[in-house]
Amino acid sequence: MAGLNPNTRRFSHDAVNVENYERYRPDYAVEAVAWFVGAAGLGPGDRVVDVAAGTGKLTRRLVDAGLDVVAVEPGPAMRQRLALSLPGVRVVAAMAERLPLATGTVPAIAIAHGFHLFDVEPALAELRRVVRPGGTLGVFSNVYAPHDPVNAAVDAVIDRFLPAGKASSAVFGVWHDALTASGAFEPSDVRSFDYPHAILSGKIAALVATSSDVAALPEAAHRELLGEIEAMSARLPPEVTIAAETQVELFSRT
Ligand SMILES: C[S@@+](CC[C@H](N)C(=O)[O-])C[C@H]1O[C@@H](n2cnc3c(N)ncnc32)[C@H](O)[C@@H]1O
Secondary structure, eight states: OTTOOHHHHHOOGGGSOHHHHHHHSOOOOHHHHHHHHHHTTOOTTOEEEEETOTTTHHHHHHHHTTOEEEEEOOOHHHHHHHHHHOTTSEEEOOBTTBOOSOTTOEEEEEEESOGGGSOHHHHHHHHHHHEEEEEEEEEEEEEEOTTOHHHHHHHHHHHHHSOTTGGGHHHHSHHHHHHHTSSSEEEEEEEEEEOOEEEEGGGHHHHHTTSHHHHTSOHHHHHHHHHHHHHHHTTSOSEEEEOEEEEEEEEEEO
8 A cells, every 4th residue: 555654554453353452442431522522513413434443432432422423444353343333333444545435525524543543644635525614523532641550550661662652652643743734624622531441450461452553563572562561460459440531632624
């Protein structure tokens, strides 16, 4: 796939265990989705396209909010898992850089933890093409609190295996500056909603293994990293709650 960024070219989310993804990754605060729906001026039955939908964690929330959701996801295993729990949702096999959707027809697009995998410039041009003028782009992220001791302990391990800042590239990566400076969409508002993540300590390694950056490590480093996470987790209480919030950034199509 010429022109795609190195992550997209070398990494397929089908390398991630989709069952673990579905089970251990957090979904998104209901209040965050309600705020997005209100701020975007969406009503029952309005269309929203969930790009990079994965197993459908945000998709499900959008469906529950009464929207007509189209899920776009390039990974076959991810799509299959989404279809299993959301059989009524239209699922489209496509990438953000080339959306098989008509021009100027969509009132809103939602993207959760996807932008860091896109080739940002063509993706922005394509997203802008399908959103109707004045429409909304909502970027959802689950942000773990840096001061949370469990999160800090996980990041301390990850940072030894990945280049600096990689652990948080899904939320704060270079794509974010490109998006805000693009001119394709204008930042309009941002809001965060508390959304602590409760997880069995014995499953923290399985959660970490669902990160694309971790899954793409060479085999030996991958094994070593997860071994260290397991050793760290074994010293924690059986269940922990990691302080986190769902952040929603709103952009208007220019
Ligand atoms: C971290 S997951 C996020 C999934 C879901 N939105 C969620 O919040 O759980 C990123 C998803 O982006 C998909 N993806 C990767 N490259 C993409 C691209 N260029 N266009 C659209 N989706 C892409 C992957 O297959 C994966 O399912």
